Amino acid sequence: MENAQEKIIIVENLTKQFDHFTAVKGISFHVNKGEIFGFLGANGAGKTTAMKMLIGISNSTGGTANVAGFDVHTQSEEVKQNIGYMSQKFSMYDDLTVQENITFFGGIYGLSRKQIKTKTEELIAELQLGNIAKTKVGDLPLGWKQKLAFSVALLHEPKIVFLDEPTGGVDPITRRQFWELIYAEAHKGTTIFVTTHYMDEAEYCNRVSIMVDGVIEALDTPKKLKEQFQVNSMNEVFLKLARNIE
Amino acid sequence: MKRFIGFIKKEFYHIFRDKRSLFILFGMPVAQILLFGFAITNEINNVDIAVLDYARDTESQKIIQKIKASPYFHVENEIFNEKAIENEFKKGKVKAVVLFEKDFAKKLQTEKKATVQVITDATEPNVANTIANYTQSIIQNYQNQKNTTPKSNGVVIQSRMLYNPELKSVFNFVPGVMTVILMLVSAMMTSISITREKELGTMEILLVSPLKPFQVILGKVFPYIFLSVINAIVIVAMGYFIFGMPINGSIVLLAFESILFIITALSLGILISTISNTQQTAMMISLMGLMLPVIILSGFIFPIASMPLPMQVISNIIPAKWFIIIVKSIMLKGVGLEYILKETLILVGMTLLFIGLSIKNYKIRLE
Incomplete structure (x- = not known):
């Protein structure tokens, strides 16, 4: 039990049954505090469904999940206060300025006006957003929106941040920069839970799980996975796994 | 509470920065009243x-x-x-x-x-x-x-037009336009603004946040209650000052009934937003499913009494029909609540039904 404190997400036998098919078939895994955990899988493998159950916007039909020390089923309010979430759409309000977006999202997490003010200053300095505080988010390039969305998800200093395909549709340089932000945040002790399609990004993670057809088929560090499958890249690990299933 | 105020502030930013919704909110009521009042009329002049x-x-x-x-x-x-x-x-x-x-x-x-x-x-x-x-x-x-000596026999018909002796059509149009506008603003605008969050993906973010789902919906709806009330006041004031529409009954009662109808329309808007995923769907459902029946079946333009029986039956499920009766009764006949109790209760019942259905639909979506 001495290790339990370090496990910030504990999932046991988590299942999601829809009317005609089972999207998530009793998965079990844990995520350690402060690690970057890659949650991989092809489209339709069930990774988004699994993630939605962890962040409390979808109810599981079986099994348990404990996030940041709270049960997602019975203590969803406490869970919500302790997690951040960034969706693949970098969802912010296009017709609000950068400043207004920060104020709004800070506000719904119950940050005080003073906290919001200092946070905004920090954020603008950190991202070098300087003179765009009064620019509408809709006028920003995609890469900037993405960085901003990440920072907004971290406003209330959550213990874990869930990133759902955060780098979809941006160029390789911006992706690289974004991963630097992720590293910086992980360095501060925040746990990062990230889903992605890009296998090169999987290499950046501390540990990686690969979901196929609602089941976790592999879970380890990228290095060990490559050794296990005797290949040179995560891409090949992924392809080998998918082929084996077929 | 502070979270809630922040939310409402954000909603107002959305409304005031979108020229289209601003036009629908404030241009439409004035334009419609003036149009119906001056141009579209059954009276002849000169x-x-x-x-x-x-x-x-x-x-x-x-x-x-x-x-x-x-x-x-x-x-x-x-x-x-x-x-x-x-x-x-x-x-x-x-x-x-x-x-x-x-x-x-x-x-x-x-x-x-x-x-x-x-x-x-x-x-x-x-x-x-x-x-x-x-x-x-x-x-x-x-x-x-000319005939100072009346005929000794023969039936003389004397007709008197009560409540609208000059048969002004504006007396009919003011309640009608008010109903259409309140329906449009409340139901269509809220359903669009809620589905917009779904479409943008911000709804997910809001649901992951500590805000409770009902707070999100309430926050989306509240600004429209406020704006609808302003619209109702503008329409009644224009009817009163420009077209001489009397307000014979109690203004407090009229305000109460208007707010009730606004809530009915809002709950309908919420219901629409639970069954549509895009703004376009929400708009189509609102326009086809709400605006047309409101205009055609509510008695606003075509008298219900002269419709075929099936249509008359259908007209009963249109909230607008009951609201028009209420507004006319208060403004023209000057009646108190006891005369429009039935219509009021029907609106209350409809509102509860819409809210109940919305909650049920919403839960299904969360599963």
Whole structure:
């Protein structure tokens, strides 16, 4: 039990049954505090469904999940206060300025006006957003929106941040920069839970799980996975796994 | 509470930065009231007519004077033979010709019977009909004044138009427009603004946040309650000050009923947003499913009593129908709550039903 404190997400036998098919078939895994955990899988493998159950916007039909020390089923309010979430759409309000977006999202997490003010200053300095505080988010390039969305998800200093395909549709340089932000945040002790399609990004993670057809088929560090499958890249690990299933 | 205020502030930013919604919110009510009040009307005013007087005696001249004196007609010109009539109509300005037969006064004296012919341009049937009725009543009036000794027998019909003695159509349009606008603003705008969050993906972010789902919905809806109330005030004020629509009943009651109807419409908007995933769907459902029935089946434009029976039955499920009855009763008849209790309870019932269905749908979506 001495290790339990370090496990910030504990999932046991988590299942999601829809009317005609089972999207998530009793998965079990844990995520350690402060690690970057890659949650991989092809489209339709069930990774988004699994993630939605962890962040409390979808109810599981079986099994348990404990996030940041709270049960997602019975203590969803406490869970919500302790997690951040960034969706693949970098969802912010296009017709609000950068400043207004920060104020709004800070506000719904119950940050005080003073906290919001200092946070905004920090954020603008950190991202070098300087003179765009009064620019509408809709006028920003995609890469900037993405960085901003990440920072907004971290406003209330959550213990874990869930990133759902955060780098979809941006160029390789911006992706690289974004991963630097992720590293910086992980360095501060925040746990990062990230889903992605890009296998090169999987290499950046501390540990990686690969979901196929609602089941976790592999879970380890990228290095060990490559050794296990005797290949040179995560891409090949992924392809080998998918082929084996077929 | 502070979270809630922040949320509402954000909602107002959305509304005030979107020119389209601003126009729908504030341009539409004013434009519609002015349109219905001034342009679309069943009344006639200053219609150009022509006179063909074969008699040219005192009686015919007196009647022509009377017609000239009325606000409804303007005698554009005089023509001298029947061939000219069609020519006048073809030119399009003159809408009717009043024709006096030869020896009009003499026939009236000796035979007690003389003919005035009213020929109207019936390419616009409603106008033609109204002109015919108005001229008839002017001549009838003249006749009554002349016959100081009333006929000993014969039935005389005396009709009195209660609550709207001048039969002003604006008395009908103000409640109608108010209903349409409140429905539009409350139901359509809220359903669009909620589905917009779904479409943008921000709804997910809001649901992951500590805000509770009902707070999110309440926050989305609240600004529209406020704006709808302002709209209702603007419409009633315009009706009162510009068109002389009376408010015979209690203003407090009118305000209460309006807020009730706004809530009914909002709950309908929420229900629509639970069944549609895109703004476009929400807009189509609102327009086809709400606006058309409101305009056609509520009794606003077409009287319900003259609809076929199935339509009359269907009209009962339209909230707008009941609200129009309520508004007319309060503003024109000046009744108290006891007379419109049934309509009020129906609206309350509908609101509860819509909210219940929304909650049920919402839960299904969360599973």
